[in-house]
Amino acid sequence: MPQLDTSTWFITILSTTIALFILMQLKVSLLTFPQTPSVKSMKHVKTSSPWESKWTKIYSPLSLPQQ
Template sequence: MPQLDTSTWLINILSMLFTLLVIFQLKTLTHQYPYNPQLTSLKQKKQKTPWEMKWTKTYLPLS
């Protein structure tokens, strides 16, 4: 019965871990994270609309 050759297992395992690390780094590199999440406010800012700045007249439909 032949013996199992385990001499290359270490190289295979290390190369697999290195490859997984590189893939993980490349995947996380594409994401953009905020620099400081504590500074972002959760309040919605009120946007000015054009009709709030001037007086508009409402007309009734023609009869």
């Protein structure tokens, strides 16, 4: 059974990693990003809910008096 020659693995993995790094750098450098982001004015809109005008009390079953 022949032995697996691993002497070239280091240079193969290293060159592949460098090539992928260069390709990713080229991809990112070709992207365009907005130079000055615009500010949006946020207006607060108050919505009225039917339960806002009422006062309600919710009783927990554990807080009710024992019978």
